[in-house]
Amino acid sequence: MPTLPREVAGPVPGAGAPHPPRQPDLVQLLTPEGRRVEHPGYAIDVSPDELRGLYRDLVLVRRWDTEATALQRQGELGLWASLLGQEAAQVGAGHALAAGDMAFPTYREHGVAWVRGVDPLHVMSLFRGVDNGGWDPVATGFHLYTIVIPAQTLHATGYAMGVQRDGAESAVLAFFGDGASSQGEVNEAMIWAASFAAPVVFFCQNNQYAISAPTERQSRVPLYQRAAGFGFPGVRVDGNDVLAVLAVTRAALAAAREGQGPTLVEAFTYRMGAHTTSDDPTRYRLADELEEWALRDPIVRLRLHLAEEGLADEAFLAGVDAEADDLAARIRSGTISMEPPPAVSMFDAVYAEQTAPLAAQRAEFEAYRSTFEGAGQE
Amino acid sequence: MSTETLTMGKALNLGLRRAMEDDAKVVLMGEDIGRLGGVFRITDGLQKDFGEARVVDTPLSEAGIIGTAVGLAMRGYRPVCEIQFDGFVFPAFNQLVTQVAKMHARTRGRLSMPVVVRIPFGGGIGAVEHHSESPEAYFAHTPGLKVVAVSNPVDAYWGIQQAIAAPDPVIFLEPKRRYWEKAEVDLDATPEPLFGSRVVRRGDDVTVLAYGPMVKTALQAAEAAAEEGRSLEVVDLRTLSPLDLDPVVASVRRTGRCVVVHEAQVTLGMGAEIAARVTEACFHSLEAPVLRVGGWDVPYPPARMEEEYLPDLDRVLDAVDRAMAF
Ligand SMILES: Cc1ncc(C[n+]2csc(CCOP(=O)(O)OP(=O)(O)O)c2C)c(N)n1
Numbered sequence: 059m060p061t062l063p064r065e066v067a068g069p070v071p072g073a074g075a076p077h078p079p080r081q082p083d084l085v086q087l088l089t090p091e092g093r094r095v096e097h098p099g100y101a102i103d104v105s106p107d108e109l110r111g112l113y114r115d116l117v118l119v120r121r122w123d124t125e126a127t128a129l130q131r132q133g134e135l136g137l138w139a140s141l142l143g144q145e146a147a148q149v150g151a152g153h154a155l156a157a158g159d160m161a162f163p164t165y166r167e168h169g170v171a172w173v174r175g176v177d178p179l180h181v182m183s184l185f186r187g188v189d190n191g192g193w194d195p196v197a198t199g200f201h202l203y204t205i206v207i208p209a210q211t212l213h214a215t216g217y218a219m220g221v222q223r224d225g226a227e228s229a230v231l232a233f234f235g236d237g238a239s240s241q242g243e244v245n246e247a248m249i250w251a252a253s254f255a256a257p258v259v260f261f262c263q264n265n266q267y268a269i270s271a272p273t274e275r276q277s278r279v280p281l282y283q284r285a286a287g288f289g290f291p292g293v294r295v296d297g298n299d300v301l302a303v304l305a306v307t308r309a310a311l312a313a314a315r316e317g318q319g320p321t322l323v324e325a326f327t328y329r330m331g332a333h334t335t336s337d338d339p340t341r342y343r344l345a346d347e348l349e350e351w352a353l354r355d356p357i358v359r360l361r362l363h364l365a366e367e368g369l370a371d372e373a374f375l376a377g378v379d380a381e382a383d384d385l386a387a388r389i390r391s392g393t394i395s396m397e398p399p400p401a402v403s404m405f406d407a408v409y410a411e412q413t414a415p416l417a418a419q420r421a422e423f424e425a426y427r428s429t430f431e432g433a434g435q436e
Numbered sequence: 437m438s439t440e441t442l443t444m445g446k447a448l449n450l451g452l453r454r455a456m457e458d459d460a461k462v463v464l465m466g467e468d469i470g471r472l473g474g475v476f477r478i479t480d481g482l483q484k485d486f487g488e489a490r491v492v493d494t495p496l497s498e499a500g501i502i503g504t505a506v507g508l509a510m511r512g513y514r515p516v517c518e519i520q521f522d523g524f525v526f527p528a529f530n531q532l533v534t535q536v537a538k539m540h541a542r543t544r545g546r547l548s549m550p551v552v553v554r555i556p557f558g559g560g561i562g563a564v565e566h567h568s569e570s571p572e573a574y575f576a577h578t579p580g581l582k583v584v585a586v587s588n589p590v591d592a593y594w595g596i597q598q599a600i601a602a603p604d605p606v607i608f609l610e611p612k613r614r615y616w617e618k619a620e621v622d623l624d625a626t627p628e629p630l631f632g633s634r635v636v637r638r639g640d641d642v643t644v645l646a647y648g649p650m651v652k653t654a655l656q657a658a659e660a661a662a663e664e665g666r667s668l669e670v671v672d673l674r675t676l677s678p679l680d681l682d683p684v685v686a687s688v689r690r691t692g693r694c695v696v697v698h699e700a701q702v703t704l705g706m707g708a709e710i711a712a713r714v715t716e717a718c719f720h721s722l723e724a725p726v727l728r729v730g731g732w733d734v735p736y737p738p739a740r741m742e743e744e745y746l747p748d749l750d751r752v753l754d755a756v757d758r759a760m761a762f
Contacts, residue, residue, distance in 0.1 A: 430750075
C-alpha cells in the first residue's frame, strides 16, 4: 500500500471528501458483502451459468491486467493503463452489448475488449508500440482505442445516427472518464445525441480521478445528474457491482434501440492502480481511500455471492484461476515475441489511394535503408 | 556568480519559479501541474510555494485552459499554460489561432496577450500515439503567435522567463526527450535575446540548421563528420517565429551549403520556409540546393518504429554527403 510522502500537507480540494458507501441514488444489486438486493427499476434474471461466466471474465481480465503491468515493468511494454478496480464496470458493460451493437472505448477498456472477443495480444501490441491496436473495429464491434480525450464520444454519436438511418436494431456504447466530462466534445456529443434521439448510451466510468485531479475538479454535481440538463435520463450505478452495471446498461441500450434516445450511465468506481505505469499516485491521494475502496472489490463480492448461493465450488474457482494463469502465460509469451512490422509499412496505409509523392518518398526510404545493408550496420 | 548543473526540466522549473517571484501576475495553468507537479514534474513544488490561485490544476479541457487564459490576460494576468503533450494542443487550436493570435491586431493594439503556452514536443521517448508530435509549423504559420523551441538547459532557464515577460503570445516548445540532459547554468548571467538564433559550432563545409531536440543530433553529426575531415557549422535556430536568419545567411554565404533538420514531417515544415529564404538571400553563394531532413510524410509511427522515422545522425550525414556531392 503506497503511503504519502511527508511534505504533502493535505488533500487537494475535494479529494478527501467522503465517498459515501451508501447512496440513495446508487443502483446496486450486489452489496460489497455479496448479498443480492433488489432494485425496483432494474430487475435482472441471471442464470447460475451466466453468473459464473461473469466471475470468470472478471478474474481473467484482472489477471491480464496484472500480467501487463508486470510486462511493462520488465520493459516489454512502453506503457500500460491498468483497469484494476474497474473490472465490474467494464465486464458488466461489455455483457450488456448485443452482437450487433458497437462500442467506442477510451484507452482503458481492456475488460470490454475481452468481452467483445478482441484478442488481448491485439491490445498488447498497442502498448508495446508495435501498432495502434491490432483488431478490426467493425468485425469486433469495438472501435480502436482513442487517446485524445474524448473524441470517440462524437464518433459514437455519429455512428448511432447511421444506425438510426439504417433502421437497424442496434445501439452504441460510448465510454469516457470523469475527467473527459469536462471536454467540450462530450457536451457536444450529448447535445447531438439528445437532439436527434440517437441510439447511443454514454457510459462514464467515474473512477474518481483524472490522473491527479479528483472528480470534484470536473463537476460540482454528481455526473449522472448532468444528463437532465441535456434532456435525457442519467443513472448512477455501483461500478463495482457487475450485476447492477449489466442491468442498468442493458436497460439503457434497450431504450436506445427502441428509439428513446440516449442515457448517461455513471459507473461509480475507483481506479485502484496508478493512472498508467508512468504515474505515481502517492503524490496526490491518500492510502485510506484505497483501503476503503478495497473493501468494495468487484471480484470478492461476486465470489462471496456465488459461495453463499452454492453456485461455485472450490473446483470451479480453482479452474478459473488455472485458466487465468494460462491466459497470462499466453499473453506473456505472445507479447515478448511480438515484433513491429517492417518500417516501410508506415508509408502504406496513410491514404486509401496512395499518392505519387508518398510513393516516391517510400522508394527514397527503401533506397536509403538499403545503403546500410551488408555494411555491418544494424 | 552562482552556477548550477541543471537538467532542462529543473532549469524550466527554476525559471518558472523566478518568473513567479518577479511578477505576482504570473499564473500557471494546466492539467495535473499543481499537486502532481506535471507529468514531467516541470512545475514540481510550485503550487506548494505559490498556492492554488497561482498554480491552477485545471479541469481536463485544453480549450478551457487557453480560452480562460485570454480572459485572465485581459485582466492583467500573465498566464503560463501547460499543454500536457503536443498531441493534445488541438482541442485548444481554435482559441490559439482565432483568438490569442489575433487579439492584439483586432483591437489595434489596445489589448495584448502575454500568454505563454508550454508544450512538451517531439518524439524519441517510446510513447503511445499522440505523445510525439511536432506541431510547430501550424503555429509559425499563424501571424500573431511567436514560437520558440529550446534545445538546452541554459536557454530553457532564461527562455521561459523571457517568454513570460514578452508582451506577445509565445508558443514555448520543450523537447521532451531532452528534459533529462544536463548543463551548467549561470543563474546570474546576462541572457541572450529570446528571438535570436545562434551558431553553436563553427565549421566551413556545410551549415546545418536545427532547433529543439535536433540540435543535439546535429552536433553529434558534426562530431562524426569531423572524424572524416568534414567541417560542419551548426546553428541552433532557437526561434521559429520570428525567424532570425541573419546568422544563417552569413554562415551559408561562407559554406555555400545548407541542411535543415527537424523531427516534423518534411512537407511544409519549417525547413520549407527556411530553404526558400536561404535560397533568396544566398542564391549566388549556394553550391547545392538547401536540403531538408525531417520526419517522413506519414503519421508518427508506433514507438517501436520511431527510430526509422526520426532523423538521426546518419540521415543528417547522408544529407551532408548529398550537399557536398552536388
Ligand atoms: C485531449 C487530451 N488531453 C489530455 C490528455 C492526457 N490525459 C490522458 S488520460 C488523462 C486523464 C483522463 O481522466 P479520465 O477521463 O477521468 O479517465 P481515466 O484515465 O481516469 O480512465 C489525461 C489528462 C489526453 N489523453 N487527451
